[in-house]
Amino acid sequence: MRIAAFNVENMFQRTKVFNQSDAQLAKRISLAAGELNLLFEKPRYSPADVRRMRTLLAQLGLDRAAQNRYALFRDIRGRLFRRTDAGLEFVATGRADWIGWVELRAEPVNAVAIQNTARVIRDASPDVIAVVEVENRHTLRQFSDRVLTQVGGSPYGHVMVIEGNDERGIDVGLMTRDDYPLRLMWSHVHEKTAAGSPLFSRDAPEYEVRTPEGRRIWVIPCHFKSKFGGDDAASRAKRAAQAARVAEIYRRLRDEGNEAVAVLGDLNDTPGSEPLRALLQDTDLQDISVHPLYDRAGLPGIGTFGRGADRDKIDYILLSPALFSGVRAAGVIPRGAWPGEGPKPRWEAYPEVKRLEHAASDHFLLWADIP
Numbered sequence: 578m579r580i581a582a583f584n585v586e587n588m589f590q591r592t593k594v595f596n597q598s599d600a601q602l603a604k605r606i607s608l609a610a611g612e613l614n615l616l617f618e619k620p621r622y623s624p625a626d627v628r629r630m631r632t633l634l635a636q637l638g639l640d641r642a643a644q645n646r647y648a649l650f651r652d653i654r655g656r657l658f659r660r661t662d663a664g665l666e667f668v669a670t671g672r673a674d675w676i677g678w679v680e681l682r683a684e685p686v687n688a689v690a691i692q693n694t695a696r697v698i699r700d701a702s703p704d705v706i707a708v709v710e711v712e713n714r715h716t717l718r719q720f721s722d723r724v725l726t727q728v729g730g731s732p733y734g735h736v737m738v739i740e741g742n743d744e745r746g747i748d749v750g751l752m753t754r755d756d757y758p759l760r761l762m763w764s765h766v767h768e769k770t771a772a773g774s775p776l777f778s779r780d781a782p783e784y785e786v787r788t789p790e791g792r793r794i795w796v797i798p799c800h801f802k803s804k805f806g807g808d809d810a811a812s813r814a815k816r817a818a819q820a821a822r823v824a825e826i827y828r829r830l831r832d833e834g835n836e837a838v839a840v841l842g843d844l845n846d847t848p849g850s851e852p853l854r855a856l857l858q859d860t861d862l863q864d865i866s867v868h869p870l871y872d873r874a875g876l877p878g879i880g881t882f883g884r885g886a887d888r889d890k891i892d893y894i895l896l897s898p899a900l901f902s903g904v905r906a907a908g909v910i911p912r913g914a915w916p917g918e919g920p921k922p923r924w925e926a927y928p929e930v931k932r933l934e935h936a937a938s939d940h941f942l943l944w945a946d947i948p
Contacts, residue, residue: 578757578788580947581703582841582894584882584940585694586710592681592745594647606647607745609633610679614744615774617657621671621695630657631665637679640665643936644682652677667905668700681745688800692728693929693937697913699730701944704754704784707798709940710747714738717750725790739764741779749779749798749842753786760793761785765826766935770818778802780817781823783830792837793898795830798844799823801852816845816852824855827897836899838862839947843892843940856895863901865894865945872908874941875924884923885911894943903948910944913937 596604613633616626634640639650640660642873655675658665669675698706711717713892714736721732734755739762753759763783768776779800786794793815802815830838840862846853848864856862865871866879873879880889915936916922930936 578704578896578947579702579944580796580839580841581698581701581706581707581844581942581944582709582892583697583701584800584843584892584938585708585943586938592683592747594681595745597830599780606637607681609636610648610681610753613637613679615823618672618704618914620673622667622669625755625761634665639679642808647682649680649682650677651680655802667677683746687934689929689931689935691720691724693913693927693935695728695730696927696929697910697942698725699728700912701910701942702730703944704757704797706752707792707796707841709798709800711738711750713740713748714750717752717803721752735759737762737784739766739782740765742775742777743779747779749782749800751782751784751796751798756789759784760786760787760886765822768822770815772858775865776822777819777840781819781826783826793835794837794839795835797823797826797838797839797840799844801843801845803845810876813852820853820856824860826859827856831897836897838897839900840895841893843945845891847888847890859923861898862895863898865896865901865904865943866890866909868901868904868907868945870906872906874909874911875909876941881909881943882914882938884917885909885941888889892940892943894945894947896947900947905946905948907945910942911941914939914941 592721594606595737616630619626637648638645639648643650657669658667659677662906688710703750714733717738718736721736725732733752735753735758737759738750739749764801765777766780781797781799786796800834801810801819827838844853850856876885878887880886911924916924916926
């Protein structure tokens with residue numbers, strides 16, 4: 578069977594602020610929205626909470642209007658505040674007084690880019706593929722049934738997305754062929770850190786996949802905390818906690834007698850990084866990119882996004898020893914990514930990738946043929 582992992586950076590809709598080049602602005606807006614939504618959930622709003630809400634709403638530009646280019650404030654029932662000539666007058670005393678939240682606005686992904694995403698998956702033709710940064714199950718189903726078939730690919734019989742913790746609508750999903758049914762699913766979306774925040778930025782679900790021969794393979798799609806906007810101590814600590822928990826999940830599966838386990842997706846850090854130590858160095862999982870049969874597809878290193886250099890390695894297919902020892906072929910497909918301008922592109926891209934906005938993703942698809 579062929580297994581694959583691909584960060585598609587959304588299928589049809591992507592958060593607007595992440596489509597512009599100012600990474601610091603995107604970080605400020607996303608963090609402000611996230612903090613506001615956490616404050617909104619408090620049963621009672623202290624004076625300090627109100628001051629902080631006022632500051633964050635101003636940062637988002639939502640103190641002057643209910644929506645703008647990047648953000649949207651929804652009040653469904655009741656009211657958090659009134660807008661007056663003197664500014665915001667808060668009237669809610671806690672969560673019970675109103676229902677509402679802040680959303681980050683989305684915009685359509687370029688249509689050519691969507692088709693190039695489908696071309697990458699068509700050319701890889703995996704039996705099982707973990708898809709990172711997909712909006713929801715309906716979107717993934719529509720992509721499989723309509724867009725994939727438009728470019729000559731075969732739709733997937735089983736499509737699953739468990740909604741995760743990211744309010745921007747970037748979840749992890751799994752698609753499998755008709756004869757690779759999903760039997761069991763186990764979500765970890767509700768697990769918390771010691772501080773009470775969600776452990777997983779999205780989710781790290783466990784899927785039991787049955788092969789046509791009746792063999793069980795456990796697949797764990799992942800998308801760890803991003804370095805977007807900076808790699809501070811809190812970001813590294815979050816990835817380290819996520820890696821440690823997935824390592825625990827992996828060891829439990831092995832202790833239960835499951836020899837065929839794959840952990841795959843976007844871990845947002847490099848192989849030698851300290852945050853990934855618990856998963857990459859403290860387990861017997863093996864990275865497909867170190868396999869002697871791994872095909873770099875002309876890339877300068879084992880990188881999986883950007884320019885493909887070793888320092889750009891953040892996507893993984895990690896296999897248990899029973900799977901890794903039986904690998905028959907493996908590689909990476911960069912053809913859907915933007916190869917750069919100039920007479921000498923970094924790699925051979927699809928003819929349809931004429932501009933940056935036509936790229937399927939910044940990431941490359943990884944694949945492996947396993948027993």
